[in-house]
Amino acid sequence: MASETSQKILAVAEDMVRNRGYSAFSYADISQQVGIRKASIHYHFPTKDALVRELVQRYREGMARQCHWIATSNASLSQQLIQFANLYRQGMAQDQICMCAMLSADFAILPEPIQAEIQAFFRETVAWLTALLQQGQDAQIWDCKPSVEQEAQGLIAMLQGAQLLARSAENSIDAFEQVMYPLLSAKFSRG
Amino acid sequence: MASETSQKILAVAEDMVRNRGYSAFSYADISQQVGIRKASIHYHFPTKDALVRELVQRYREGMARQCHWIATSNASLSQQLIQFANLYRQGMAQDQICMCAMLSADFAILPEPIQAEIQAFFRETVAWLTALLQQGQDAQIWDCKPSVEQEAQGLIAMLQGAQLLARSAENSIDAFEQVMYPLLSAKFSRG
DNA sequence: GTCTATACGAGGATAGAC
DNA sequence: GTCTATCCTCGTATAGAC
Numbered sequence: 001m002a003s004e005t006s007q008k009i010l011a012v013a014e015d016m017v018r019n020r021g022y023s024a025f026s027y028a029d030i031s032q033q034v035g036i037r038k039a040s041i042h043y044h045f046p047t048k049d050a051l052v053r054e055l056v057q058r059y060r061e062g063m064a065r066q067c068h069w070i071a072t073s074n075a076s077l078s079q080q081l082i083q084f085a086n087l088y089r090q091g092m093a094q095d096q097i098c099m100c101a102m103l104s105a106d107f108a109i110l111p112e113p114i115q116a117e118i119q120a121f122f123r124e125t126v127a128w129l130t131a132l133l134q135q136g137q138d139a140q141i142w143d144c145k146p147s148v149e150q151e152a153q154g155l156i157a158m159l160q161g162a163q164l165l166a167r168s169a170e171n172s173i174d175a176f177e178q179v180m181y182p183l184l185s186a187k188f189s190r191g
Numbered sequence: 192m193a194s195e196t197s198q199k200i201l202a203v204a205e206d207m208v209r210n211r212g213y214s215a216f217s218y219a220d221i222s223q224q225v226g227i228r229k230a231s232i233h234y235h236f237p238t239k240d241a242l243v244r245e246l247v248q249r250y251r252e253g254m255a256r257q258c259h260w261i262a263t264s265n266a267s268l269s270q271q272l273i274q275f276a277n278l279y280r281q282g283m284a285q286d287q288i289c290m291c292a293m294l295s296a297d298f299a300i301l302p303e304p305i306q307a308e309i310q311a312f313f314r315e316t317v318a319w320l321t322a323l324l325q326q327g328q329d330a331q332i333w334d335c336k337p338s339v340e341q342e343a344q345g346l347i348a349m350l351q352g353a354q355l356l357a358r359s360a361e362n363s364i365d366a367f368e369q370v371m372y373p374l375l376s377a378k379f380s381r382g
Numbered sequence: 383g384t385c386t387a388t389a390c391g392a393g394g395a396t397a398g399a400c
Numbered sequence: 401g402t403c404t405a406t407c408c409t410c411g412t413a414t415a416g417a418c
Contacts, residue, residue, distance in 0.1 A: 024214040101355055109212075150370055158345055164292055164351055165351065186337050227384065228385060233413065400402085
């Protein structure tokens with residue numbers, strides 16, 4: 001299994017990737033925060049690519065777990081939508097945007113295996129949200145036009161974009177909340 | 192005035208920033224495409240920061256010009272909205288997202304003057320779109336809830352996010368079009 | 383304005399001792 | 401598992417000739 005040090009490295013690296021992107025963090029940066037020499041990191045993760053690849057895999061699994069948890073809770077569909085948005089809001093407290101949004105910006109310079117992970121992440125997330133929106137559509141809680149899938153893609157795009165835009169605001173988390181939540185309740189609250 | 196070589200450097204650099212981000216392009220990359228040695232680039236732009244700063248200034252002015260051109264055309268308000276979306280679609284043909292969206296991802300590592308430029312860019316763009324949406328609101332062409340400004344911010348967020356998400360699609364430009372335009376016409380076409 | 387040459391540091395990665 | 405030491409490459413930047 002993954003050692004404690006491996007976990008610590010992954011946690012620190014996740015912070016850095018989500019905050020600065022792929023090119024702007026180094027083993028030197030990690031070593032400082034973890035408290036070991038940078039050569040030691042290569043023992044746990046032979047290359048930077050391998051490290052980031054595991055990072056994205058882990059992130060994707062975590063997202064799937066959280067989405068599943070939301071879907072199997074007893075919350076109403078509208079509340080589930082809010083909880084989904086909350087996933088994006090949470091990171092912003094530490095200036096972290098969605099890891100796959102950040103890596104989408106770096107997409108052109110990423111090795112192919114990582115690109116494939118990112119594609120899978122978005123495929124899964126869109127599929128999950130589409131299913132949620134479809135339930136509300138069937139129950140006539142809201143009306144997605146022109147289609148639930150397009151609405152799902154648009155909504156995820158808006159969440160990612162709102163995270164990005166919030167970065168250049170004075171208070172990121174306020175900026176994010178004050179745009180996303182009113183829009184969500186205007187469109188998806190039970191009338 | 193800016194020399195021809197300066198212009199060529201700026202054009203190539205813009206391509207690279209919008210495609211790879213701030214950290215993942217170098218003077219060496221530019222020199223190859225422009226056809227001069229990398230030391231020569233320092234004659235035109237002493238530092239990388241200075242180069243990118245001028246890049247963002249130029250980009251911001253170009254955006255303002257294009258928006259002004261749209262607003263003073265004879266197009267209907269709905270058409271103006273489509274033309275605004277077209278600005279985002281155009282770049283995707285060369286795998287380019289909005290420069291300020293890309294630099295928002297890199298925001299944490301940018302020098303303060305560049306951060307300020309980016310903030311100004313978004314402030315201006317949101318203000319312009321808010322004014323457009325307000326006109327349509329007054330003319331009862333569409334109904335922005337909860338407010339025109341929030342709708343404007345949400346719409347820009349969606350456009351930026353859609354560009355990002357489209358990167359991990361097989362055909363970026365198709366993915367962008369097939370999400371954004373149906374959503375736009377569903378919400379903002381004259382009923 | 384552009385060149386060659388070069389300084390200097392940072393980043394990724396490996397070898398081998400402990 | 402972690403260390404020191406080291407290698408090699410790349411990136412930014414400067415000096416000075418042409």
